[in-house]
Amino acid sequence: MSDILIIGAGECGVRAAFALREAGHEGGIALIGAEPHLPYERPPLSKTAPTAPKIIAEEAGYVEAGIALMRCSRVESINRAERRVRLSDGSALPYKKLLIATGARARRFPGMEAARTLRSLDDARGILDALGPGLRLAIIGGGFIGLELAATARKLGTEVTLVEAAERLMARIVPAEIAEAMAGRHRAEGARLILGTGVAEVRTNGITLADGRIIEADMVVAGVGAEPETRLAAEAGLEVANGIVVDGRLATSDPHIFAAGDCCSFPFNGARVRLESWRCAQDQGAHAARAMLGCEEAYARVPWFWSDQYDLTLQVAGLPDPSLGHVRRDLGGGAFILFQRDDAGRLVSASGVGSGNAVAKDIRLAEMIMEKGLRPDPTQLKDPAVNLKTVLKGVPA
Amino acid sequence: MSEWVDACAVDDVEEEDLIRFDHDGKTFAIYRSPDDDFFATDGICTHEHALLADGLVMDYIIECPKHNGRFDYRTGEAKGAPVCVNLKTYPVKVEDGRVFIDVA
Numbered sequence: 001m002s003d004i005l006i007i008g009a010g011e012c013g014v015r016a017a018f019a020l021r022e023a024g025h026e027g028g029i030a031l032i033g034a035e036p037h038l039p040y041e042r043p044p045l046s047k048t049a050p051t052a053p054k055i056i057a058e059e060a061g062y063v064e065a066g067i068a069l070m071r072c073s074r075v076e077s078i079n080r081a082e083r084r085v086r087l088s089d090g091s092a093l094p095y096k097k098l099l100i101a102t103g104a105r106a107r108r109f110p111g112m113e114a115a116r117t118l119r120s121l122d123d124a125r126g127i128l129d130a131l132g133p134g135l136r137l138a139i140i141g142g143g144f145i146g147l148e149l150a151a152t153a154r155k156l157g158t159e160v161t162l163v164e165a166a167e168r169l170m171a172r173i174v175p176a177e178i179a180e181a182m183a184g185r186h187r188a189e190g191a192r193l194i195l196g197t198g199v200a201e202v203r204t205n206g207i208t209l210a211d212g213r214i215i216e217a218d219m220v221v222a223g224v225g226a227e228p229e230t231r232l233a234a235e236a237g238l239e240v241a242n243g244i245v246v247d248g249r250l251a252t253s254d255p256h257i258f259a260a261g262d263c264c265s266f267p268f269n270g271a272r273v274r275l276e277s278w279r280c281a282q283d284q285g286a287h288a289a290r291a292m293l294g295c296e297e298a299y300a301r302v303p304w305f306w307s308d309q310y311d312l313t314l315q316v317a318g319l320p321d322p323s324l325g326h327v328r329r330d331l332g333g334g335a336f337i338l339f340q341r342d343d344a345g346r347l348v349s350a351s352g353v354g355s356g357n358a359v360a361k362d363i364r365l366a367e368m369i370m371e372k373g374l375r376p377d378p379t380q381l382k383d384p385a386v387n388l389k390t391v392l393k394g395v396p397a
Numbered sequence: 398m399s400e401w402v403d404a405c406a407v408d409d410v411e412e413e414d415l416i417r418f419d420h421d422g423k424t425f426a427i428y429r430s431p432d433d434d435f436f437a438t439d440g441i442c443t444h445e446h447a448l449l450a451d452g453l454v455m456d457y458i459i460e461c462p463k464h465n466g467r468f469d470y471r472t473g474e475a476k477g478a479p480v481c482v483n484l485k486t487y488p489v490k491v492e493d494g495r496v497f498i499d500v501a
Contacts, residue, residue: 015478022477041479054445057481279465282478304465313463357451360462364453389413389453 004292005085005093007075007232008101009033011041011278012261014056015285016099017067023290030068030093032075032085037121039069043278045124046148047308049131049156053121078236080254097256097292100233100244101285104226104262104276114202115222118145127221133157138207138217140199142169144307146223147182150191151309160191161215163207165198172225173305175320175338177328178353185310226276228263241265243274248298249291250284258292260284266299273319279304302370304363311355317367318349327378335359339366345375362388399488400501404437407494415459415470417450420500425487426450427496428470430457435489436470437498443475443482 004020006013009031017031033039040053062069074088084094106117118127127149131137135158139146142164150160169179186193198210206216228243239245239253243265250258250266261281265274280303287299305316318340326338335354342348350366352359365388369376372392380386404418410429417440418425424440426449438459440449447463454460459470466480473484488499 018478056479061481286478306463357447357462360451361453364460364462364465389455 003027003096004029004099005095005097006031006099006101007085008103008229008261008263009035009039009069009071010101010103010261010281011039011056012103012281012285012288013099013101014039015282016101016260016289017062018057018065019286019289020293021065021067023293023295025289025293027096028068029066030070031062032070032073032087032093034072034074035120035122036072038071040121041278042119045121045128046118046145047152049128049152075232078232078257080236080257083256095256097258099285099288099292100252100257100259100263101261101281101288102229102232102263103281104228106222107225107227108222109199109224111199111201112140112222112224114204115140115220117222118149119226127219128152130219131156131158135159135219136217137161138163138215138220139223140202140207140220141223141225142166142193142195143172143223143225144170144305146221147186147309148307149221149223150186151189154186154189154191155310161194161217162186162191163194163197163199163209163215165196167196169193169195173320174314174316174351175322175326177336177338178314178351181334181336181353182309182312182314185312189310226262228265228274230263233257233259233263241272245272248300249296250288250299251291258288260288268303268319273303275303277303277305300371302367304367312353313355313357313359314351314353315359315363316349316351317363318347318370320349320351324348327381329362329382329384331358331362331384333358337362337366339376339378339381341375341378346370346373347376347381365389365392368392398501399499401490401497402500404496404498407435407491407496410435410496413456414454415450415452417448418498423500424448425498425500426459426470427489427498428454428459430471435491435496437487437489438468438470438473438484442466442480443484444480449484 039056075085077086084092106119139162200208230240233244234240244259246264307314324340329337335358337352340349376391413431415428426440428436442461444466451462467476468484473486
């Protein structure tokens, strides 16, 4: 019998399974995944032409750790009173603790039913295998997935048109200056960007835009956000509000059930947030594992995102707030970082873009400055000659 | 068999930091610890292709700039997800203000 069941074998569930062993759990662990593949990393799917998937751990790793990896398995329902789940093959599995790590699914708005989406390895194979000269690709949505796919497609010589309903790219997560830098690069690489225009309908041979224009395309992919997979939780009577509601320990309204990763809504800085982030999925998986074993600590990591487009990498630590101004740090070679501080002077976000890993070190230090709740001097943030490590070590909280 | 290679001057590496060193088609990373000792490892992360020289050194940990994989640069030990494969390390000696690593 497995003491601990994990529903969802993505980054979060896999991380949780291994973290249970690292934390000394000796009972059974079952990791239930719907896909036929060994658990793999999703971020590369939109960034690289299809090769072998980047798996999270070899099959032997699960065996050695005593993790029962169940592929092609779907959980149909959770019976909280009897503490067991029912699988689609009719079998039932009991649990002492249950982790829901079901992630999120690609969203489609009305009229977009005919568009492909990019979320799984099978999705990626269907899309990326077709890229190349002669293919006209239309992408709906100027967020990370749409833009990464646009960059990958352009590198392979595909004709790319990207349509975004908002007036600028990545409006949900990065400041305008960074979005503009990225838009400039996409245009320079030959991608056609149509901003501020909605989609009326996706057809087999293209898109009809809200203003009546027609974009002819051989393939249409929608990258217009994701919705948390909350069905099991909702049907089991757990509280759901834009994600499965969890407390700081990542416990749901049932003390035997936890939720982590893209599917959960957790407390952060006095608000509730739901993130779609590879690192958050990992960190919360590990945190939920410890919490299921009795750890009382609250999850408190600063959000962190990245995106690779062409040779540019964008990194964000914290959650950018459109109502706050920013301090700009220019790192040379066109790389720059925008810092935001709250009214009390505490650093709340750092967003940067540059070639390769130009912004990585400073973004990481900014994240650590945020974790400590420090109030850095803006003149130091602005000056690239000032090593942020001295700011991290030198500023009183 | 040792093959000592002159990698850099002591002053080329700041305390609690690292630099990249290329030799014979391979990339290495040379570290200077907070207590002024020198270490050397492979220069590329074991998770995905990324130059560790762009990463952050805190105490005895090098963190990869790409996805935050962490290693103890003294032993090469991978310190948890997403990295699970250790970094190869190389012997280091300091003579006359120069840092040498044994690439054999």
